Amino acid sequence: MLDRFGREITYLRMSVTEQCNLRCRYCMPVNADRTKGSVGCTSADCDGELCGGDGAGTGMLTPDEMITAVRAAASLGIKKVRITGGEPLIRHDIVSICERTAAVLGIDEVCITTNGLLLKKYAKELAAACVRHVNISLDTLDAEKYEYITGQCDCPYASKSSRGGAEVGAEVTGTGNRIGCPAAAAGPERVLAGLEAALAAGYEKIKINTVLIGGFNDDEAEALAGLTLRYPIDVRFIELMPMMGGVFGPEAYISADEVLKRLKGLEKAPDDGVARMYRLPGAKGGIGLISPVSAHFCAECSRLRLTADGRLKPCLHSREEYSIRGLDETGMRARMEEVILAKPEMHPRLSYDSLSEAGRSMNRIGG
Ligand code: SAM
Ligand code: SF4
Numbered sequence: 001m002l003d004r005f006g007r008e009i010t011y012l013r014m015s016v017t018e019q020c021n022l023r024c025r026y027c028m029p030v031n032a033d034r035t036k037g038s039v040g041c042t043s044a045d046c047d048g049e050l051c052g053g054d055g056a057g058t059g060m061l062t063p064d065e066m067i068t069a070v071r072a073a074a075s076l077g078i079k080k081v082r083i084t085g086g087e088p089l090i091r092h093d094i095v096s097i098c099e100r101t102a103a104v105l106g107i108d109e110v111c112i113t114t115n116g117l118l119l120k121k122y123a124k125e126l127a128a129a130c131v132r133h134v135n136i137s138l139d140t141l142d143a144e145k146y147e148y149i150t151g152q153c154d155c156p157y158a159s160k161s162s163r164g165g166a167e168v169g170a171e172v173t174g175t176g177n178r179i180g181c182p183a184a185a186a187g188p189e190r191v192l193a194g195l196e197a198a199l200a201a202g203y204e205k206i207k208i209n210t211v212l213i214g215g216f217n218d219d220e221a222e223a224l225a226g227l228t229l230r231y232p233i234d235v236r237f238i239e240l241m242p243m244m245g246g247v248f249g250p251e252a253y254i255s256a257d258e259v260l261k262r263l264k265g266l267e268k269a270p271d272d273g274v275a276r277m278y279r280l281p282g283a284k285g286g287i288g289l290i291s292p293v294s295a296h297f298c299a300e301c302s303r304l305r306l307t308a309d310g311r312l313k314p315c316l317h318s319r320e321e322y323s324i325r326g327l328d329e330t331g332m333r334a335r336m337e338e339v340i341l342a343k344p345e346m347h348p349r350l351s352y353d354s355l356s357e358a359g360r361s362m363n364r365i366g367g
Helices: 063-075 094-102 119-128 143-149 187-201 218-225 256-262 329-341
Strands: 011-015 080-084 109-114 131-137 205-212 234-239 276-279 287-290 303-306 311-313
Touching: 011 063, 063 094, 063 303, 063 329, 080 094, 094 109, 094 119, 119 131, 119 187, 131 187, 143 187, 187 205, 205 218, 218 234, 218 256, 234 256, 256 287, 303 329, 311 329
Parallel strands: 011 080, 011 303, 080 109, 109 131, 131 205, 205 234, 234 287
Antiparallel strands: 276 287, 303 311
């Protein structure tokens, strides 16, 4: 279906949970509600699934409601669905949700975005469930920095004291806020193990997404780009979006152009969707730069977003939301038409002092 500005809406980003086994500082507020939906654990010993609630009675969509929404979306011309969250792989039923999504008539492509901690466990099953592309989020290759950026943890192995006093609602400050979780400390290693499992499972495309943050991981751009020499994957650097105030200072917001200047010897490659693509000589995959802040891509926007609690968002950075809870497929379809026609031409400018108007943190929207 076309929106009012002639853009064809073909892509649904569907969040299947708000909950996550990490607490990335740019994504999830420290006082995030941990009671809704399913909550996971990343400890190496436990399998990361403390509870896998199906949404019933939690205010979240059930899997049946999600699939009805996908059917309604497909009837309007949606062809691609990205499963996201929160962390989608903390759900016990994630494989079934992906399989059912891929089986909907008209859906050509199902992709998933994950922090990769549980990917080793699910890579094969998800590929068998017709998931074609996997995006893995990894901001650093350094275990201590990983532990810092991924924030607090509900893991039973993180004792109260080792959470650095980070009770729910507590202020997050510096590296003093260690979580003491053995799995988080081994995070990069574990994510790379997930990546290798995904490579073995034979996905069409695997991408690593890195949010580059000035003063935190911008010194790792070359090392992360170097992963494309080792693996047949794309590594994409994404500008930090100012979703919530107060977590990072202005120096954290570095532009994709700045990153490009720092990466030496890149060759230009054909662009891929919203990513400007480059390549290191001899690399097995590409390097992408995604600039949601310095050069928004509203003119090419083909997206509709469905949150885990059943709200459609016409734009990531708009406060507007339309509920599909309690509607049947016909009702959902009508609501989706309304939302597509409500898509704004573009969102307001984003910057350190001009925050997103999304009204929710990223884990509650679905990044
Ligand atoms: N948990 C999964 C993961 O981390 O890949 C999926 C959900 S997460 C919200 C999806 C993506 O949003 C991640 O790649 C994350 O880095 C990105 N993200 C979250 N907050 C962001 C922000 N403030 N700016 C830019 N990207 C952000
Ligand atoms: Fe969780 Fe992904 Fe948000 Fe990190 S970016 S807190 S992994 S939802």
